[in-house]
Every structure is written in structure tokens, then in C-alpha cells.
Amino acid sequence: MKILIWQTAYLGDVILTTPIIRTLKNNFPDAELGFVGRSFVGELLKGYPIRFIPFNKGFFESFSIIDKIKDHHMVLSPHISARSALLLFLSGIPVRIGFDRSELSWLYTHTVAHTWGKHEVERNLDLLRPLGIRQDSMIKETKLFVDEEETKIVREKFRLPEEYVVLAPFSNFPLKEWYAEGWIELAQALDLPKVLVGTEKDLRKAMHIEKKAKLINLTGKTSLRELLAVVSGAKLVISSDSSPVHIANALGIPAICVYTSTSPSYGFYPTIGSYLTPQIPCSPCSPNPKKCKTGSYECLKAVSPEDVIKKANFFL
Structure with missing residues (x-):
């Protein structure tokens, strides 16, 4: 069959x-x-x-x-x-x-x-x-495979520390991205080394974050397999409502999802880890929003950096 x-x-x-x-x-x-x-x-x-x-x-x-x-x-x-x-x-x-x-x-x-x-x-x-x-x-756990050799090669190639947190601010849908200053404040507050990931199209935004926060910027520098290996070695992944949440969980790594226009009610929340949601009247918007319904873009800043930092420190 x-x-x-x-x-x-x-x-x-x-x-x-x-x-x-x-x-x-x-x-x-x-x-x-x-x-x-x-x-x-x-x-x-x-x-x-x-x-x-x-x-x-x-x-x-x-x-x-x-x-x-x-x-x-x-x-x-x-x-x-x-x-x-x-x-x-x-x-x-x-x-x-x-x-x-x-x-x-x-x-x-x-x-x-x-x-x-x-x-x-x-x-x-x-x-x-x-x-x-x-x-x-039925098996309900997601799973991806990364072998030890891949992780070792990536650690050496990008000179990764023994322990680190992965930050994944970017998405194919800009309305899913928590505001840059929030990521900067988060990165400045975390004690562990931070690794920033994203694709080539995110380079400009990544450079803005890198200028104001000390981190290892791998945006646009990893292949897909290298990204998996980077995530597999992390203690925690903090991400927008995007694929790094699911990569992390499929590798057994806890993830914190920072929601903006979307919501865990759509079913794309981390199964290992936690999430934060905006508490505003127009939330949630839609699963893959392309335009703000109110024109206020309030959801992009509705989750406070303090709350994300508190949640991250709980897991760390």
C-alpha cells in the first residue's frame, strides 16, 4: 500500500x-x-x-x-x-x-x-x-532528527557557547512580529548568551537589534539543517508565532511564543514551554493576518518586555 x-x-x-x-x-x-x-x-x-x-x-x-x-x-x-x-x-x-x-x-x-x-x-x-x-x-509528539555530529559542527563553525538562548523575532507575516525594542530589552536582560536567527530577508531588522544588544547574530547565515542544529543545542527558544517554536518542540527544547495578532486558540502554540498573548479588544485577528483591522497595530506592542523576561527566567 x-x-x-x-x-x-x-x-x-x-x-x-x-x-x-x-x-x-x-x-x-x-x-x-x-x-x-x-x-x-x-x-x-x-x-x-x-x-x-x-x-x-x-x-x-x-x-x-x-x-x-x-x-x-x-x-x-x-x-x-x-x-x-x-x-x-x-x-x-x-x-x-x-x-x-x-x-x-x-x-x-x-x-x-x-x-x-x-x-x-x-x-x-x-x-x-x-x-x-x-x-x-495516535502519536501526538512532533519529532525532527539532528545527530550529534551536526550539532558539533555547528557549534564549532559559529563558535557557540556551551549554553545559550535562541531568539527568533521574525515571521513570513510582519503582523506576527513582536516589536524590535521589545526584543532588544529582552536580549539586554537575559544573563545567558543570545543567538539571533532568521532568514536573509530579515537582515535589516536583525542588524537593528544587534546594534543595541549583545548577541550572536546568525540571521541569514545558516542552512536549514544548521538552524536545526543551532536550536537543538539551546536551553530555550523565544520566538514570534513562527516555525522556530515548532522546530524547538520537535527537538525537545522548550519554547516561549510571543503572540501579537494571532492567538494560541488557532492551535499553533508550543506544547513544550509557554506563551504570552496581548490583552486587547481586537485580539486575536486571524491565523495569517496581512492587514491590521483597526489600523492601530496595537497588538505589536501589547505584550510587555517585563512579562517576557519573567517567563524566560522561569524556564532558565
Whole structure:
């Protein structure tokens, strides 16, 4: 039997599907598992017994992917886009399971209820119910694999201290980012060395933080595997509502999430660690907000640095 998982969203979304991989492997040990995701996913899921199929959403690639996946017997799709539903329908895979909230959900052979108020891991695992998998045989912990050699190489390459805290202020959605001065005050207050992480597009903002706080700035300097290794050696990760929260937890590292426009009620909160939320009338906004509904951007500064520092010191 060949089972496919389709998740072409962001880094964190993919990490939150790892319990599906683990549960399927436990319940169908002889099944061949495939995973369709963006090109970086192959590096992210290193160590999993899956066949990775990269998909970058180009027009021609959208149709060429059909030939690559049509030999599967069933597919589970946490991704809710119309493109996902249509391509999986055109693939002719006999059993196609998706959420009832998906666009073009009627193209799936089975749908399950998508509800807020539960963790995304539990929501994703609901997709296994049509396969008859019981709740008590589902694995709810996310997991990524980083070996000791990777961690050792990264420590030497970036001259990392024995103990440190990872700060991850940035997001693909600017309205998910706590304000820079808050990160600066936090970095100045923590006794342990701080390591700042992000991508190349975050360099300007990272340099602003680096100028005012003593830290090791690795923004734009790490590959994905190196980022995993950096996080795996941390005592604590403090992050915006973004993938470093889920990377940390999948490596057994506690994470503190500082929420702005989003909310733990959407289900993307740390399972190891804690979080802080803004206490304002318009909160929360939406899972992936692109524009402030009130124009005030109040949520970006609604969580105080003092509260984040107190929470961090509790874990440290």
C-alpha cells in the first residue's frame, strides 16, 4: 500500500504533520509513505522513512506532479487550498482525505471537520479517522532528527557557547512580529548568551537589534539543517508565532511564543514551554493576518518586555 501526505505550506506546518508520519508508520508498518512538500522539506524530514516528492507550485509543475503521485492508494491533505484539492482529484488517487474547510472540499472522497480550539497536531491527526486508526494509537509528539555530529559542527563553525538562548523575532507575516525594542530589552536582560536567527530577508531588522544588544547574530547565515542544529543545542527558544517554536518542540527544547495578532486558540502554540498573548479588544485577528483591522497595530506592542523576561527566567 502506498500512502501520500500532501502539505505544501510553511516550515512549521510541515513539522506539525510529523505525528501523521509516525502514526501511519506504526499502524501500517509495511506501507510505503510519500510526502509532497516544498523543496526544503527533504532536508527538514531527514531521518524519516519516506519518499519525498518536491513541489514548488509553478504552473507546469502543478500538472507534472500528477504523474509522480498517481500510483498512490490514498492521500491525506492537511493543506486546504483549491489547488491541492484539484490536483489530488486529477491524480485519480482512490482515497483522498481532507478537511471540510478546504476549498473545493467536495473533490475529496472523505472530509473531516476542521475546528479551532485544538492544537494543529490533533487537527491533523483527525485526518486518520477515516482509516479506522484509534485515538489511543495516535502519536501526538512532533519529532525532527539532528545527530550529534551536526550539532558539533555547528557549534564549532559559529563558535557557540556551551549554553545559550535562541531568539527568533521574525515571521513570513510582519503582523506576527513582536516589536524590535521589545526584543532588544529582552536580549539586554537575559544573563545567558543570545543567538539571533532568521532568514536573509530579515537582515535589516536583525542588524537593528544587534546594534543595541549583545548577541550572536546568525540571521541569514545558516542552512536549514544548521538552524536545526543551532536550536537543538539551546536551553530555550523565544520566538514570534513562527516555525522556530515548532522546530524547538520537535527537538525537545522548550519554547516561549510571543503572540501579537494571532492567538494560541488557532492551535499553533508550543506544547513544550509557554506563551504570552496581548490583552486587547481586537485580539486575536486571524491565523495569517496581512492587514491590521483597526489600523492601530496595537497588538505589536501589547505584550510587555517585563512579562517576557519573567517567563524566560522561569524556564532558565
